[in-house]
Amino acid sequence: MKPLAGIVLALGVTGAPGWDGARAQAAEVISPGPETTALVVYPGRADGPYSGLALIVETRTVDLPAGPSTIRFRRVADTIAPQTAEIDGLPTPVSERDFDYDLLTPGSLLTHGVDQSVRLVRTNPKTGAATETPAVIRAAPVGVLVQTAAGVEALGCGGAPERIVFDAIPPGLSDKPTLSAHVITPSAGRYKLTVRYLASGFGWRADYVATIRPDGKSLDLLGWLTLQNRSADTLADAVTEVVAGRLALTGEDRPVETAPVRTAPDCWDLRTWAQRMANVRGFGVANDAYLMAPPPAPPPAPMMARAMLSEAIVTAEKRSNLGDYKLYTLNEPTTLAARQTKQIGFLRHEDVPFDIAYLYRVEASGEPPGPAATATRIELELRNKTERGLGEPLPAGGATVSAPDAQGRMLLAGQASVRDTPVGLPWRLTLGWSRLVQVTPRVVSARPDGAGRTASTVEAVLSNARGEPVTVKLRQAAASNLWKIVDEPSPHTIEAGEPQWIIRLAAGERRTFRYQISQEN
Amino acid sequence: MKQLLIAGAWLLAAGSASAQAAPLETPTSTPRLSITIYNNNLALVEDHRTLDVAAGRRRLEFKDVSAQIKPETVAMSGAGLTVAEQNFDYDLLTPEKLMEKAVGHEVQIVRTNPGDGKQTIETATVLSANGGVVLKIGDRIEVLRDDGIPTRVIFNGVPENLRPRPTLSVTVDADRSGPRDVTLSYLTTGLSWKADYVAVFDENRQALDLQGWITLTNTSGTSFNDVDAQLVAGGVDNSLGEGNPYPRFPIRRLTQTLAGSEPSSPSRLGDFYIYPLHERTTVADQQTKQVGFVEAKAVHAQKIYEYRAEGFQSLEQAAHAAVALEFSNAQAKGLGAPMPAGVVRVYLRDAKGEAKFAGEDSIDHTPQGSDLSLKLGEAFDVTVQPTLTAQERHGASRTASSMSYRLRNAGAAPVTIDLRQDGLGLNGKVLRESAPSRRIDADTLGWDVVVPANGETVLTFQVESGS
Numbered sequence: 001m002k003p004l005a006g007i008v009l010a011l012g013v014t015g016a017p018g019w020d021g022a023r024a025q026a027a028e029v030i031s032p033g034p035e036t037t038a039l040v041v042y043p044g045r046a047d048g049p050y051s052g053l054a055l056i057v058e059t060r061t062v063d064l065p066a067g068p069s070t071i072r073f074r075r076v077a078d079t080i081a082p083q084t085a086e087i088d089g090l091p092t093p094v095s096e097r098d099f100d101y102d103l104l105t106p107g108s109l110l111t112h113g114v115d116q117s118v119r120l121v122r123t124n125p126k127t128g129a130a131t132e133t134p135a136v137i138r139a140a141p142v143g144v145l146v147q148t149a150a151g152v153e154a155l156g157c158g159g160a161p162e163r164i165v166f167d168a169i170p171p172g173l174s175d176k177p178t179l180s181a182h183v184i185t186p187s188a189g190r191y192k193l194t195v196r197y198l199a200s201g202f203g204w205r206a207d208y209v210a211t212i213r214p215d216g217k218s219l220d221l222l223g224w225l226t227l228q229n230r231s232a233d234t235l236a237d238a239v240t241e242v243v244a245g246r247l248a249l250t251g252e253d254r255p256v257e258t259a260p261v262r263t264a265p266d267c268w269d270l271r272t273w274a275q276r277m278a279n280v281r282g283f284g285v286a287n288d289a290y291l292m293a294p295p296p297a298p299p300p301a302p303m304m305a306r307a308m309l310s311e312a313i314v315t316a317e318k319r320s321n322l323g324d325y326k327l328y329t330l331n332e333p334t335t336l337a338a339r340q341t342k343q344i345g346f347l348r349h350e351d352v353p354f355d356i357a358y359l360y361r362v363e364a365s366g367e368p369p370g371p372a373a374t375a376t377r378i379e380l381e382l383r384n385k386t387e388r389g390l391g392e393p394l395p396a397g398g399a400t401v402s403a404p405d406a407q408g409r410m411l412l413a414g415q416a417s418v419r420d421t422p423v424g425l426p427w428r429l430t431l432g433w434s435r436l437v438q439v440t441p442r443v444v445s446a447r448p449d450g451a452g453r454t455a456s457t458v459e460a461v462l463s464n465a466r467g468e469p470v471t472v473k474l475r476q477a478a479a480s481n482l483w484k485i486v487d488e489p490s491p492h493t494i495e496a497g498e499p500q501w502i503i504r505l506a507a508g509e510r511r512t513f514r515y516q517i518s519q520e521n
Numbered sequence: 522m523k524q525l526l527i528a529g530a531w532l533l534a535a536g537s538a539s540a541q542a543a544p545l546e547t548p549t550s551t552p553r554l555s556i557t558i559y560n561n562n563l564a565l566v567e568d569h570r571t572l573d574v575a576a577g578r579r580r581l582e583f584k585d586v587s588a589q590i591k592p593e594t595v596a597m598s599g600a601g602l603t604v605a606e607q608n609f610d611y612d613l614l615t616p617e618k619l620m621e622k623a624v625g626h627e628v629q630i631v632r633t634n635p636g637d638g639k640q641t642i643e644t645a646t647v648l649s650a651n652g653g654v655v656l657k658i659g660d661r662i663e664v665l666r667d668d669g670i671p672t673r674v675i676f677n678g679v680p681e682n683l684r685p686r687p688t689l690s691v692t693v694d695a696d697r698s699g700p701r702d703v704t705l706s707y708l709t710t711g712l713s714w715k716a717d718y719v720a721v722f723d724e725n726r727q728a729l730d731l732q733g734w735i736t737l738t739n740t741s742g743t744s745f746n747d748v749d750a751q752l753v754a755g756g757v758d759n760s761l762g763e764g765n766p767y768p769r770f771p772i773r774r775l776t777q778t779l780a781g782s783e784p785s786s787p788s789r790l791g792d793f794y795i796y797p798l799h800e801r802t803t804v805a806d807q808q809t810k811q812v813g814f815v816e817a818k819a820v821h822a823q824k825i826y827e828y829r830a831e832g833f834q835s836l837e838q839a840a841h842a843a844v845a846l847e848f849s850n851a852q853a854k855g856l857g858a859p860m861p862a863g864v865v866r867v868y869l870r871d872a873k874g875e876a877k878f879a880g881e882d883s884i885d886h887t888p889q890g891s892d893l894s895l896k897l898g899e900a901f902d903v904t905v906q907p908t909l910t911a912q913e914r915h916g917a918s919r920t921a922s923s924m925s926y927r928l929r930n931a932g933a934a935p936v937t938i939d940l941r942q943d944g945l946g947l948n949g950k951v952l953r954e955s956a957p958s959r960r961i962d963a964d965t966l967g968w969d970v971v972v973p974a975n976g977e978t979v980l981t982f983q984v985e986s987g988s
Contacts, residue, residue, distance in 0.1 A: 145679070268653075
């Protein structure tokens with residue numbers, strides 16, 4: 001273990017004042033803002049300024065004098081998680097850094113002004129003459145009392161205009177939460193710093209738009225990175241990257257919740273006789289008007305994304321690995337404005353073959369009374385392989401599938417959410433229900449099969465009203481894992497722990513599929 | 522809290538007679554503060570100062586104590602001083618209170634004529650301040666500002682027991698006059714600390730650069746200037762008549778896989794580590810302060826892939842393997858320091874060598890010499906798809922389960938996955954397996970499965986359990 005504060009310890013040895021002493025003489029160096037900004041957005045939704053996560057990397061240049069100085073970093077993101085801040089590029093390590101959020105508000109100005117000298121300015125409402133009286137604040141901020149040579153008075157309770165004038169801002173109050181670092185520099189010079197921190201209010205996901213071609217056998221796939229900024233900061237000309245994959249998070253990378261000191265007039269009962277009679281509330285009531293922010297605009301529907309293609313700033317990305325995650329770097333710096341949703345194309349594949357299957361699951365506890373034709377689920381499956389037209393990582397998000405009708409108009413076929421899909425895995429989209437391919441299941445017999453077991457014979461009538469052959473995936477739900485297929489027309493596979501048969505039906509075919517399953521009671 | 526208020530009010534009422542009698546002294550000497558901060562929003566403040574106290578009964582008022590002081594924990598000591606009583610007064614000074622206290626007293630009334638702006642000053646006696654102020658001016662009885670004409674009220678002064686902020690006062694009997702050292706100690710809330718670590722992992726060198734910061738947060742409403750601060754790592758029970766009467770047991774954290782047994786340098790108090798800050802510091806109100814306390818380069822660390830299967834079950838879609846980082850804080854491995862509880866944020870270098878955030882995990886207080894395993898996230902390219910291929914009864918009370926794990930790797934390098942299967946239950950026995958397992962514990966089997974680059978490996982086994 002190496003103690004970090006080596007410089008500070010050395011000072012102690014030479015008899016110099018301690019750190020606080022050094023800070024008293026520390027030069028204040030203001031870094032007004034970042035020169036360049038880079039943004040790495042992590043996957044997830046940003047519902048507001050307190051959810052979602054991004055890494056912000058800034059470069060700043062500061063001129064530091066020799067000896068102790070305090071660098072104040074202005075214009076960091078409002079949603080910074082201060083404990084995550086890192087500052088690189090200094091000649092000696094930062095021994096201490098602060099994040100101050102005692103904000104300058106009318107209330108904090110008064111609170112810090114208690115027992116301090118101020119000036120009380122009164123304006124005669126008739127003549128307009130202003131008189132200035134030296135005063136000391138005796139109580140604040142809920143109700144303000146000031147002491148003058150005449151005595152003690154309550155501010156704003158007399159009914160005539162009066163105000164307090166301060167000579168200076170009390171130390172420690174700032175307009176925005178401020179990050180600062182205390183350093184001791186051996187020699188004066190210009191230093192280029194990298195400031196890195198996590199901030200909330202940012203998120204991204206992938207949105208895929210799949211358009212089925214008129215032949216019905218293949219589709220065109222467009223992928224968009226949908227970037228969200230729900231913070232109040234605009235990141236201008238930022239080198240922007242997104243990370244795909246799931247990170248473990250603690251939920252502690254949240255901005256500090258500042259509680260500005262509120263001030264409220266507080267007087268004795270000020271109602272006039274007329275007001276008392278009318279039972280009108282007087283002006284001694286705190287009247288906090290909360291500024292309600294309008295709800296954020298919803299992200300543009302992926303269907304509209306096609307139209308936005310021509311407006312896309314960046315049309316292709318560079319993809320690399322970050323450990324076991326995927327990192328997408330936008331081609332050029334981009335500006336992500338406050339409360340903006342931005343979509344950037346990152347993937348384009350044409351003529352991708354796909355399979356359609358109709359899925360039906362026979363319930364374990366038997367079907368509702370009476371045989372009834374039931375709709376099947378339409379499942380679209382792509383294989384994420386080069387020889388099948390894809391073969392690249394597909395980050396999580398949502399997919400919208402559209403297909404042309406007989407007149408060539410595009411119709412929405414369905415929407416589905418998708419998970420992170422590496423190369424080689426199937427990419428399945430469940431689109432909706434089919435009334436053209438249906439299943440009518442029926443339990444035709446149930447008899448004991450040894451101790452505590454029942455063998456049920458199921459007859460499923462499969463019907464295809466489409467004018468082309470279809471594939472049906474018929475799955476039998478299992479009450480427990482102790483099932484066994486006794487009899488079947490074709491061998492089953494196991495999907496999600498349950499038996500499944502794949503059955504091809506010709507155009508217009510109706511077929512009865514009969515199997516027997518043995519299960520524990 | 523309510524109980525506390527009542528107790529405080531009682532103290533105030535009982536003490537007022539003698540307290541008012543004792544002459545008031547407001548110490549102005551600058552205190553030398555030392556603070557011991559605990560993790561759970563609690564701090565012990567020791568306030569040392571030299572006070573010049575005259576002989577006899579004196580009331581000392583301390584205006585600069587923490588605004589979140591727990592008044593029942595105040596203790597004061599000093600040579601030749603006997604504490605008669607302690608009061609914590611929070612009868613706050615507001616215009617309305619001042620008017621109530623002025624009942625029966627004289628005030629000045631300044632009226633501004635709305636016609637010509639001329640001011641007239643009169644002396645009035647406040648008769649009542651209940652829903653409107655009733656005044657006696659000469660032989661007239663009036664209600665203040667009943668006509669809405671601007672009227673200011675000037676009070677002669679502020680009553681002694683009304684204060685702009687809660688104030689601690691201690692009444693003492695001093696045996697002699699003269700300066701002496703006095704120590705005031707109390708507990709306060711609003712101060713807490715935790716650790717934050719930045720770990721930059723270089724996968725090629727299997728090395729971790731670790732930097733630890735102590736993060737102090739002050740929301741107490743008071744700034745502590747030039748204090749000697751120390752931090753205690755460990756939970757201290759502070760359920761003094763409030764909260765849950767049942768002590769909480771420490772949560773079992775999965776990050777510490779081997780508890781350390783190396784004694785280390787930070788001083789200890791009982792079984793708690795104490796971290797003194799090297800220099801006196803100022804902890805301002807509404808501030809988060811970070812002080813570096815440990816830095817280590819090239820600590821040996823390795824990345825592992827793991828998959829934990831709970832019970833025998835099938836998944837419809839493949840799950841991603843978890844990525845974990847394993848290292849030790851033993852002396853021999855390059856770190857050699859205990860790690861107070863906090864969050865470890867792990868950064869990885871991208872192709873350009875820039876550090877990018879890659880996941881975080883929280884750790885408990887970790888003694889030196891512990892093995893740690895931090896979960897970073899999930900591997901995009903490494904997936905595991907479990908299928909329960911068969912389950913059947915073996916005899917009356919035993920069950921055999923056959924599992925198939927399809928492990929896929931879409932990455933360009935082979936990976937080894939630490940696969941764990943739990944749920945063996947009673948008398949678990951392996952009937953067959955495609956690769957030899959090791960028994961982690963009675964309930965759990967483990968395999969190190971190698972999956973080639975752009976390839977897959979299928980692991981199958983059958984286990985039997987039951988009585």
